[in-house]
Structures are given as structure tokens and as C-alpha cells.
Amino acid sequence: MKHTVSLTVNGAKQTAEVEPRLLLVHFLREQLGLTGTNVGCDTSQCGACTVIIDGQAVKSCTMLAVQADGSDVTTIEGLARDGKLHPIQQAFWDKHGLQCGFCTPGMILTTVDLLKRNPRPTEAEIRHGIDGNLCRCTGYQNIVSAVQEAAIRMKA
């Protein structure tokens, strides 16, 4: 028995038939072809699948596609506007906040939420703020620098 879901993804209206058990992350990746959202675990620990739903960072492997009915979803593909990187994307690039890049989309979208709630975070607040996102490459140091840099740029 399939269900109809209607939602806005990166500004575009989408209506689709989905199985009730379909995870949102698989809906985004496999039905919409938005493969920028990655799956790194199956226990909601790693945060690689983080997207923004109605303004909040959500792990899309923890949510069913049917639960996202009526929501407004932003994935990493929807962050850059008019060919220009979002300041957080730019800061991750400038500060070498990524290596293999697999955790990066989730890390960036978590930062979007973090800086919205706390535009001027301290280093400790950043480190705690990205607690739900794991990175195995960077030792987090340059991710923290990237978030700090993004905070400065977004305030300006």
C-alpha cells in the first residue's frame, strides 16, 4: 500500500507515491536523485544524512518519507544560490574543513542550524553543536575553524 507525499525540496514541489517504510534519506537519494545526502550509519549517530526540514537540522535516516509530507526540505544541493556558494560552504572550502567529503553535506547543514540558533558561538559551543555529526578525517579542528569563519562572514 503506497502513500502519496507532497513536499517542497530545495524550493521545488514534489509529489510521489512511497512505501510507508521508505526512509526520507532513500526517498531523497533514490526517488529524487539527490545523492548529496549520504548514509553513514544505521543508528542515527553519524549525521552524514542531515538535511534541513522546516528550518531545523534533521537526520534523514531517522525519518520516514511519509513523515516529511507537507514539509519544506533543504538538502546540500539546495544551499548554493545563483551559482554562488553559501557562506558556510565557502568557509569549509577556505578553511580545509573537509577531506574525503562524505560527512561534509551533513556537517554543513548542521552548521546552518547551529548558526541560526547561535550566530556567535564560542569554540566550545561549536564543538558541542556538531556533536551529532562524526568526521573521521579532519580531527574536527578545521571544521571548527570553518564554522567560526562562517559565523563571522554571515554576521557581516
Add this chain to the structure above:
Amino acid sequence: MASRIFGSGIKRREDPRLVTGQARYTDDFVLPNMVHMAVVRSPYAHAKVKRIDTKKAASMPGVIGVFTGQQMKDAGFGPIPCAWVVPGSDTKTPPYPAIAVDTVRYVGNAVAVVVAMDRYQARDAADAVDVDYDPLPVTVDAFKATQKGAPRLHADVPDNICFHWHVTGGDVDAAFKSADVVVKDRIINQRLIPNAMEPRAALAQYSSASGEVTIWTTTQNPHIARFLLSLDTGVPEHKIRVIAPEVGGGFGSKIPHYPEEAMVVFASKAVNRPVKWTESRSENYRATIHGRDHIQEVELAAKKDGTIVGLRAKVWANLGAYLSTASTGIPTILHGLMLSGVYKIPNIHEDVYGVFTNTTPVDAYRGAGRPEATFIVERMVDVLAHKLKMDPVEVRRKNMIPPFKDGYTVATGLVYDTGNYEGVLNKALQIADYKSLRKRQADMRAKGKHLGIGFCTYAEICGLGPSQVAGAVGFGGGLWESAIVRFHPSGKVNVMVGVSPHGQGEETTFAQIVASELGVSVDDVEVLHGDTDQTPMGWGTYGSRTTAVGSGALMGAITKIKDKSKIVTAHLLEASPEDIDYADGKFFVKGSPDKFKTIQDVALMANVAWNYPKGLEPGLEASAFFDPPNFVYPFGAHIAVVEVDAETGEVKLERYIAVDDCGKVINPMIVEGQIHGGIAQGVGQALWEGAVYDDDGQLLTGSMMDYALPKAAYFPKFELAMTETPTTVNPLGVKGIGETGTIASTPAVYNAVIDALAPLGVERINMPLTPERVWRAIRDAKRS
């Protein structure tokens, strides 16, 4: 090196696609008619497989086929080959079937595969495959598995001992007899789970018409994967194309050629459609290799003044249930030969027993063998210092190999290339302000607080390596590299390399080399890697060899381009090729720098060949191979400062200072990033990470909920500095930096914790140093 591009921390050229979600990892690929594979895995660590009933699974919605190991065998698929068999050690290589046929030997061992229309249906049907197991006794501990009465995994491997390897230098028994003091420890270098953020995946497309197979896979070394796939699938090497697209971290865990790569080829052949398999994280914990897992009995002999005279060790290295690709080389060649560390230790002997157990196969994990060696040396130096009531820095200084530029031979037979160990130590001490730190420690102790200062002065072997040595030590391949530099008519450049970076940034650093050497803009260079049909042969990215060896091949090709460009320029300027010089992107007549052609001028003329030297081949493209004459030995000094809460056992990492020397630095930003990540993983081993099996062989740390991966809040800001001692082993003087942080930080942090607890009488704790373990150690020390 006229250009300032070399040595500058330019931003990575990889990043725009990665920060926008445009990068394509293996699981992102979708092919027409593609179907999904799921693997049925054993819940038992050791069992006879009596019967596999696939009927129910085969009738489920969307299911296309269910296949067993017997069917795969009948289709002509052979066992997974081990590609590093250490010679002279009576090494046993029992068969490693991709899918178990009659016996399963670890939890996660494949017993069947299901192919279905989507991944959910494949998973459902995999759960419906009914396997009748007859459980057998289990052994998980590398020492216990060798003891009398332990269950045997493989019929032809008595006592589960796969090999007994040893290294001997000098006369260690005589050294111990002459020693004033001997210190001992039993070190558990615990099993770790690599946890690259991208789980493994493989997508195979077999063409029955051409007999060709294309496989997208999460590998660090596509050419090795192709070679080994040709051995077990029977598809000839020239008909296999391996593509490593974006790869989300590896840390060694994506070196091996895995059973699932053979399975997707088999399945694609069987159902005549492209087949994709993607690992779940819980599958990754059981089916992707683990690292380390040594039990080490170590003794260090010294004179009263702290001069080390000998080191003796006996190691039981857990190999897991089967031999993964590089498994026997890691606890031997990459471990035992490094036991001299940065010290003059004239007499060394180590016995290593490689042992089969009912656990996930163990292979390379960042550092691979060297962390297990460095921990021994750096821990024992501290134990000796404690015993002699000397400062650990003084014991290190006393025994350190003095600075050298032309090679230094250690007792194990290795010839270190270049080193200045006192240089890095002095710099680290200065940054740490060592004197003040010790004073602060004393002040805090007076207040009942526990500050600890820990050291690691290391050298490591990387830049693997001379191919003759590879052959001599049983590595089943070469270790040279190759590169092609191709100039297009417009002056833009493609570089094709055999190495396969997956986060290390060589698309940027290699472009920097080309830009610096040939006077083109970095943006005019595109570096291609990771596709056996598009790149020349190479042995892959591991052992911190990509830059150290790959850049040698690149420089060879660049030199050929320069030589040819001089001939073309000479023709155009009506001069003799010997009279042409090169600087800053210009080929000019010696003494007349205003008469010149740019590399772009040359590229255009070489490609169109309208006005061209007689007899010279057109085109501006060069290919080169580089086989290094030696390994490289980067080194450094790391200092960890911790505070331990004696009430709770909690360890807080307060400062971390790393001074490293990787020779010439191409891009300092990338080098620092590699060091940061390495430190985090090594600290992870010291304080939090550890795979735990129960006596039944069940993996208790089987998910990210149970295995403590480091998070951002666990770390202070690392304090980094460099010294620069170029190597003579490759044209650019560069050494590897991918693994140093991991090698150094585990002993540095461990030593710091024990230093903090010294006044409480705590002398050792098994890693990871979790609050519970630290608290118990404090309690036990108080009791005794």
C-alpha cells in the same frame, strides 16, 4: 622550484564538488536495469552450515535470485587471494571462500546472497533465507587460540598459528645478561574498527557479449582490485575495469579486495544485470576489516645511566578468521622492523605469531603495524625512565640517534633515510614550555590534582617502497608508481596517475607540482585517478606513499616534457637544444632570456606539428615510472598534556603539541589536515576506541552506539609545528604524512595519563583508558 605555488597552502581543487553534493560516491551510481544485492551473514562465530533453504526468500516480492557459496564455486569463482604472504615463516594460507560453503568462522561471514529489485526487498529476502547451523566451539583471543585445547579454525593450521615470524639484530640475550636493569610489560594493543565514514559498496556490470566487467567500488587501489578480481572471478585482467569514484575515507580498510566485490561480479553474471551492494554500518562493523589487536610481552634492558642495550618482544597478532589482502605483512614487516624507533638499540629480537581466531579479519588500519611498534618503544622508554627515576625526556635524548643525512642502519636492518630527532624534540619542548609544565604539575599535585605530561618521539617507515624489497618480503605486487602528463593544444594539462587518493588532496598537490615545474596555472591542470581504463598502472594509496612515490613518477614525466619542449623551442628559435634553458614557464636561449617560447607555445606547436623538428614525434605527452630506492622515514615529537580526575577516572586532553618532519612540504594546509586527523584517530585508540568480542565471538561493539568514535568536543585545538629535513629518496625530497599523527598520539596520550597517575602508584592500564578503567586502576593501586 621557481614558483611559489609549491609550498603554498592553496585551497583544494577537490572541494567545490564535495561541498555542493555533486561528488559521486559508489552508492550514488545508478545504471539502467540495475538491481540490488544483500548478503546473508552468519550470526554464529563458528558453525557448520548444515542446510540453506532459499525457497521462501526466492518467492518474495521483487526477488530475482538467491545464491549460495556452492553455486558461486560451481560457477568457477575461486577463493579470495591473500596478497601478502610473509616468506620464511611457514605461513599457512587456508582458503577464504567469498561465501562460506560448509563452515562459518566469524560473525558476519557470508553464507548466501539475495538479488532483488530494490534494496528493501533484497534485505527482506535476506532475512528470510533459512540457514541451519551446527555451532562449534569458539576462540577469539590471539593468545588463548594458540593454547592446548583451543578450537581449531582451519583443518591444516595446528594451534591456529598462521605463521611464526621473527626479527633478530645483534645479540639480545647477551645484552640482557649485561644489563643493569630490565623492565617488562604486557601490552594489549587493542582491536580497532576503522570506521571510514563511507561504508563499503560495489556495483558490477557484466557484459555477456564481450565478457567484460566494470566495477565501481570503494577501493584505495583500483589496479590491485583489478589484479585480484582477475584471480578469483576468472575474468581476465584486460577485461576488468575498476572505478574508484569518490571514496569516503579508507584508513586502510579499503585496501583489501573483499568477498563482496567478487560476489557482485558473480551476481551480475548470474542475473545478467548490473548489481549493486551497499554495506550498512552494522554490516561494516562485522564484514569490513579491523585493525591492530596485538598481545605483546615486552622487555627492555638498560644500563643504570639509562642507556638502552636491548629490546625483546613476543607478540600474538590476531589475524581474524581468514587472511585479508595484506594481513600477514602488517604485524611483521611494518611492525617488527620498526622496533628501534628513533633510538640506538643495538640488540633487538621479536617473535610474532600470527593467529587465526573466530573474529572479523584484521588488516591495515591507519599506521598498520607501526603504531603497534611505536607504542612498544615509546611506552617502554617511559617505564625505564620511571624505574630509573629519570626524566623521560632525558632517557630519550640519551638514546636518540644523532642527526644524519646519508642513512642510518638500525639493528633490525632498515636504513632510515634522513633524520633529526633532537630537532623536533627541542622544538616541541619549547612550544610546550616544558619547564613550566613540570612546575605546574608539581603545584597541582600539591593540591591533589593530577596533571600528566606524555611524550612520543617517533620515526615511521612509509612511502612504500622499493619493489625489490616488496618482492623479498612477500608482497604480491610492485610498489612503484606511474604518471602521464598530457598537454592539450590549448596549453591545458591532464595528469593521469596510478595512485588513488580519497581525501588526501593529491588532485591539488599534484597540480601544484605541475604548475610549479612547468609554469602553468594550477587551474589549467586536472588530475585524474581511480579508473583502471583511464589511468596508468599504479599500486594505490596507502602506506603514506601517494605523494612520496607518486610525485617521483610525476617528476619523471615533467622532466621528459621539459626535455622535449627544449627541442621544440630550439627548432622554433633556430638554436641548438643544448642552448635552451628553462625557468618560470619559459624556454629561452641561454644568455638571451628575451628570446623564448612559453610552455603553451610549445604545447600548441607540438600538438599541431606544422613547424616542427624533423624526426621528432608530435604531441606533448610523457609517461614515467618511479620505483623509489628506499622507503622514507618521517619523524616527529608529540607531547600530550592531560588532567585526570581521580574521583571519576575521567581523562581530559588539555593540550596536544605535534612537531613533525615530512621533508619538503608541498601544501602546508593539507599536511596540517592530515596530522590533525591522524592525531584524532590515535587519541581515539588511547582513550575511547576498542572492539570487544564476548567469548561466543559476538561483537559487543557492533554499531556506532557501542563503539566510541571521537567527537569534536573531545579535543582541544592541536598545536602544530614542522621542521624540514628533505629525503634523498625521491626528486622532491617529500615524505609521507598520512599516518604519523596516529602513530605518535596513542603512546603520547597513554604516557601522559600514566604520568598523571604516578603519585597514586598506577603503572599500567589496558587501553582504551576509559573512566571506568582509570578509576579501577586508581582503586587497585590504593588497595595494594
